[in-house]
Amino acid sequence: MAMHKEKQSATELFWQIIDTAFQAGQFNNDLKSELILDQLKELTPQQIIDFEITLREKMEEANTWENFAAQTIIEGGSSDDRFVYFRCWLISIGKKNFYETLKNQDYLAGIDIPINKKYHYGEVHFEELIYVSTKAYIFVTKNNNEDESFPRGIADKKGLNYDEDSDKMKGKEWENIKELTQILPLLSKKYASN
Numbered sequence: 147m148a149m150h151k152e153k154q155s156a157t158e159l160f161w162q163i164i165d166t167a168f169q170a171g172q173f174n175n176d177l178k179s180e181l182i183l184d185q186l187k188e189l190t191p192q193q194i195i196d197f198e199i200t201l202r203e204k205m206e207e208a209n210t211w212e213n214f215a216a217q218t219i220i221e222g223g224s225s226d227d228r229f230v231y232f233r234c235w236l237i238s239i240g241k242k243n244f245y246e247t248l249k250n251q252d253y254l255a256g257i258d259i260p261i262n263k264k265y266h267y268g269e270v271h272f273e274e275l276i277y278v279s280t281k282a283y284i285f286v287t288k289n290n291n292e293d294e295s296f297p298r299g300i301a302d303k304k305g306l307n308y309d310e311d312s313d314k315m316k317g318k319e320w321e322n323i324k325e326l327t328q329i330l331p332l333l334s335k336k337y338a339s340n
Contacts, residue, residue, distance in 0.1 A: 156196035159189075160204075161241040163197065168240040173260050178238055179274035186282030194286060198279035198297030201237065202306030208233040208248065211317035215326050216251035219333045220259065220268035228271065230308050235272035255332035268337060276308060 154162065163185045171178035186194055217232040218224040224232075236244055239257070246253045259268040279297040284290055293299060320329060327334040 156193075156200050159193065160197055160200040164238060165240045168238060168243075173239075173269070175238075175272050175274055178272070179278060182275070183278045183281055186278060187285050189282070189286070191283060191287055194279055194283045195297045195300050197282075198301050199304065199306060201275065201279070202301045202304075202308070204237050204244070205230075205233050205308055206306065206314075208236055208244070209315050210248070211315050211319050212251045212329065213247070213317075214315065215320060215329050216247070216254055216333055217270060218323065219326050219330060219337050220254070220270050222267050222337070230276075231271035231273045234275040235270045238272045238275055252330050252332035255336045 163182055166185065167178045167181035171181055186197060189197070213233065213236065214224065214229055217229055221228065221232075236247060243253075243257065259270060261267070262269050280292060283297055284292075294303065318329075320326070
């Protein structure tokens with residue numbers, strides 16, 4: 147299996163890892179995180195770095211005003227950190243769901259997103275994805291001293307960041323939360339009580 151992984155492109159391997167974790171873990175973030183980490187621990191240090199770089203590229207790809215609108219509707223509000231965690235979650239639900247959502251965010255209205263029983267918003271965070279490359283890299287290299295040679299440091303040097311300011315967001319900018327019912331009518335209807 148390791149030989150097959152070496153022949154795959156970094157993006158193919160990335161999605162294979164994510165899809166495998168989502169198929170088994172669905173919306174259970176703890177299980178998905180564990181499954182992703184277990185797969186990364188079987189890779190070379192360079193493949194783990196490539197995973198992190200691909201993750202950052204997908205985070206940038208998902209940095210759109212339309213995704214920001216979707217997250218705001220599902221959760222009944224947003225913040226910079228919550229939007230980062232939402233994009234991690236969007237990636238974690240697999241390649242097909244990720245790209246269908248990028249085409250039309252109302253696609254998420256057809257997904258049975260778990261609802262937080264206490265606060266009544268859709269649970270669309272997966273912060274854990276930010277840390278798996280570092281954990282795997284430490285395990286594989288036996289180096290506990292994170293520096294610029296670690297996956298996060300290398301991705302940062304390439305200018306691939308988690309936190310993107312709104313100036314770098316793609317898509318059609320919106321200013322008022324009242325616009326969201328026009329932008330994403332299906333999601334707005336489904337999460338109207340938020």
